[in-house]
Amino acid sequence: MPESGVSRAQHIRTTDTTPQGGTTPPGRAATTAARRTGLLVTLVLGGLTALPPLSMDMYLPALPAVTDSLHAPAATVQLTLTACLTGMALGQVVVGPMSDRWGRRRPLLLGMAVYVLATALCIFAPSAGLLIAFRLVQGLAGAAGIVISRAVVRDMYDGVAMARFFSTLMLISGVAPVIAPVIGGQVLRLTDWRGIFGVLTGVGVLLTFVVWKWLGETLPSAERHTGGIGDALRTMRGLLADRVFTGYMIAGSLAFAALFAYVSASPFVIQEIYGASPQTFSLLFGINSIGLIAVGQINGKLLVGRVSLDKALTFGLVVIVTAATALLLMTSGVFGDVGLVPVAAGLFVLMSAMGLAMPNTNAQALMRTKHAAGSASALLGTSQFLIGAIASPLVGIAGEETAVPMAVVQLTCAVGALACFLGLCRPWQRAATI
Secondary structure (H helix, E strand, O other): OOOOHHHHHHHHHHHOOOOOOOOOOHHHHHHHHHHHHHHHHHHHHHHHHHHHHHHHHOOHHHHHHHHHHOOOOHHHHHHHHHHHHHHHHHHHHHHHHHHHHHOOHHHHHHHHHHHHHHHHHHHOOOOHHHHHHHHHHHHHHHHHHHHHHHHHHHHHOOHHHHHHHHHHHHHHHHHHHHHHHHHHHHHHHHOOHHHHHHHHHHHHHHHHHHHHHHOOOOOOHHHOOOOOHHHHHHHHHHHHHOHHHHHHHHHHHHHHHHHHHHHHHHHHHHHHHOOOOHHHHHHHHHHHHHHHHHHHHHHHHHHEOOEOHHHHHHHHHHHHHHHHHHHHHHHOOOOOOOOHHHHHHHHHHHHHHHHHHHHHHHHHHHOOOHHHHHHHHHHHHHHHHHHHHHHHHHOOOOOOOOOHHHHHHHHHHHHHHHHHHHHHHOHHHOOOOO
16 A cells, blocks of 8 residues: 555654754654645545535536437436435445444545446446436445545544634535536537546546545544444434434535535526526536635634634524525515526525535534544435435426526525524534634
């Protein structure tokens, strides 16, 4: 196995000796090496967390083209998104406990290899049914990157540092939804939708190599679980019995579902209802993603350590509810035909507020589960993706001529997230000073 970035930093810290001849002091050299290693690990984990939105969002501008190419209705083509999400949800249930038992590295490499194969098969899918099946396998394998990256963060950080690292990951992984639709739109200029999966296959190969080369094992053998499936299920049951953990899990999942309702419906809403081009859609999608990134960085750099995570989370959920309410009023015609600009503004506010909701729910939940970070990460991810998968087909239930179902799903999920957070986590009863 090649020397990883993590193990290399540990080696430098423990073996650095006093230099001769006025060279760099050992403490400074060790600090520099640790910073470089920290940046490297951050980039690797950021790539892993960026892969799911990259797999989803690069494909979004092609949804209408897939509908025409495979002669399938829009609702059926949207199931390719649902299948991928479902796979990511179910895969995490398996991979999370595996990583608690066998370490983070081996399950991750196996999952990445299968992801590359499944993505390559999507290129040659002759029908919507097979494309849905291949996307399901793609999601099952891609789940390894999602769940293990969160577990690695829990292995390495705690408290304020963990919350800040999650916000940093949001900055890196947030670049994916900014550039993915743009890349997808440009790929469609050169080839058809199958070329998008060709690009994703290349990205998967590159990321697999980076993980193999530079991401070391972060879970010591002494801290691994030795039990089988029964032990893993008991661990998960114990986590779910924690009312506060479950509250954060469900609140984060419903917020994610509101976000994914936008992801799933926006290609049709922006392009088919409001007549925008794929390039305009990609631009708007990128602007919304920039808003999410910016608020996530405000959360990590300015709020964490000064304002409790629960207060920041409450504010974020209230903003999401407000934005979803405004979108429902606009899309239902209460204000008349408002056009694209006000709807785009409402979506921008909703997406930006996710920068407060997503990292803080994850951080607060994982801070309660150091003994089983892989299983806890699996439950968080599975819940998010399952609820997101349910939300996906609902946004198109009334056809392609109205955006009302999208707004209804978003508002329902946002209200549910706020209610679960307040009802189960009960932040006023706990001195959350992180």
